[in-house]
Amino acid sequence: MRTGLVLDRRYEAHETGPGHPERPERIRAIRELMREYRRAGLVDVEPRLATDAELASNHAPAHVARVAATAAHARAAFDADTPVCSASYATAALAAGGYLRLLEAILAGDVDNGFAFVRPPGHHAEPDRAMGFCLFNNVAIGARWLRLRGVGRILIVDWDVHHGNGTQESFWDDPDTLYVSTHQYPFYPGTGAASEVGSRTAAGRTLNVPLPAGCGDDEYVAAFTDLIAPVAGQFRPEFVLVSAGFDADYRDPLAGMQATEAGFRAMTRVLMRLAEAHAGGRVAAILEGGYDLDALRAAVPAVLDELAGTGLRDALPSASPRSQVLAPARAAHKPFWEIPE
Ligand SMILES: [Zn+2]
DSSP, X not given: OOEXXXXXXXXXXXXXXTXXXXXXXXXXXXXXXXXXXXXXXXXXXXXXXXXXXXXXXXSOXXXXXXXXXXXXXXXXXXXXXXXEETTHHHHHHHHHHHHHHHHHHHHTTSOSEEEEEOSSOOTTOBTTBOBTTBSSOHHHHHHHHHHHTTOOXXXXXXXXXXXXXXXXXXXXXXXXXXXXXXXXXXXXXSOOOTTOOOOGGGTTSEEEEEEOTTOBHHHHHHIIIIIIHHHHHHHOOSEEEEEEXXXXXXXXXXXXXXXXXXXXXXXXXXXXXXXXXXXXXXXXXXXXXXXXXHHHHHHHHHHHHHHTTTTTTSOOOOOSSOOGGGHHHHHHHTTTSOOOO
């Protein structure tokens, strides 16, 4: 498989101040890692700036204008978690635009799949609000862009340890976008209960899998193989987008989960199979959270290995006895999907 990579030092220009976990070193660590990680089929994809019209495909024009206005200030903040500097607007536009370039390369057949290593992240950004380290919702802007190019059913899988409230809100009413999130719950930002399943016209198109603190690879693998794969298989996505945070890793300083690189590998393998079966193999991952640099150094190569397709014929790790933690999500979605017992 040819895998497109978006990775650029300009993503380090968004400064969040001393002690902030969402820091430029995250991208620097991945750039250093990629000097060592080499395999056939990796293709560099040059990012570009998203236009204001592209940003406004998912955001209120007033929100785009508010973020743009911060370029005139050395320091500003949208909330206590979300500081910006004069370079933040341009960096955020390059994050969204980098993802669009990756999607373009996949649609054109230049690459089969890919990963955009960008910051700032996006999944907490709501249509009219920046929050939780996020200014523009990169994955949502990507889905809007694909829709304009004729892609019908789009699957967005968000395995970041936090619930992607912004992405959920963007597609709450959209029956052609299946938004799936696994996340620690209860936890920031407070949304993501199993009972949040989408609006009446899109019921079942939001699949929240809330997990208690302390869950690890077993629970994640069970969620992906026993629940997410059957539901997404019935949805038959034409394109698979992944909000790939690495803050469910056991080393992460913000969250309380126990996932390892083996778990991230298994989740990617499940999605690769789904994409092979329904979406012509089209998978586009984008970096969300993940604040421990050693966790990034371990999990990013595991995901890239799987994007190479080498694991497609290997067995999936079997989840140990099905965990009861999936019961609320199963029950909430029984009315909408066939879910194997
Ligand atoms: Zn997160």
